[in-house]
Amino acid sequence: MARILIAEDERDIRDLITFTLRFAGHEVIAAANGEEALQKAEEEIPDLIMMDVRMPKMTGYEACRQMKELDSLKDVPVIFLSAKGQESEVQAGIDAGAEAYILKPFAPDQLSTRVSEILEKFTKA
Numbered sequence: 601m602a603r604i605l606i607a608e609d610e611r612d613i614r615d616l617i618t619f620t621l622r623f624a625g626h627e628v629i630a631a632a633n634g635e636e637a638l639q640k641a642e643e644e645i646p647d648l649i650m651m652d653v654r655m656p657k658m659t660g661y662e663a664c665r666q667m668k669e670l671d672s673l674k675d676v677p678v679i680f681l682s683a684k685g686q687e688s689e690v691q692a693g694i695d696a697g698a699e700a701y702i703l704k705p706f707a708p709d710q711l712s713t714r715v716s717e718i719l720e721k722f723t724k725a
Contacts, residue, residue, distance in 0.1 A: 601625040602647035602719050607637030607663065608681065609655045613704070617650065617681075620708040621715065634658030638666055641673055648719055649673075653682040653693065661696040668697035677722050679714070681706075 604626050608614035611632075618628045629644050631637040635657040641649055649667065651660035658666075660680055667673040677699040682689060685703045693701045699718055702711065 601627070602715075603627045603629065603644065604715070605629045605631065605637060605641055605644065605646040605649045607631040607634060607649070607651040607655065607660065609633055609652060613652075613681075616708070617711065620711055624712045624715070626715075632656075634660055634663035638663045641667055641676070642670065645672055646676060647722075648715065649676055649678045650715075651678065651680055653680050653684065653689065661692055664693075664696040664698055675722075677718055679718065 604621055606614055606617050606628055608617060609632055614630055618630055621628050629640055629646060631640050633655045637651055651663060653660040664678050678697060679700045679702055680693040680698045681702050681704055683704045690701045702714060
């Protein structure tokens with residue numbers, strides 16, 4: 601399956617996402633903030649990156665913009681996870697380079713399905 605980087609500052613949510621994706625057969629790399637996510641993404645070159653929008657040290661938007669400037673990461677799809685679903689927030693995520701925007705709270709099976717759809721889209725491209 602895929603190698604997925606999760607960047608989420610709330611430990612319970614990070615653990616739930618990690619468990620859900622590992623249960624679905626994926627390898628998961630976890631980060632607690634945007635700065636750590638950028639560092640781990642450069643080291644690991646994941647197949648998919650999932651990030652919270654509001655995190656300490658660096659927002660998900662800023663981390664995504666920096667990732668998209670790197671040749672090694674520019675083609676890696678990014679999904680934002682956020683409780684903020686206003687159109688302006690979603691648009692800011694897309695403008696930063698994200699492939700998708702998933703609203704919290706979400707059901708684990710919905711998350712797995714969405715991740716599978718995005719991975720399938722990018723492995724066929």
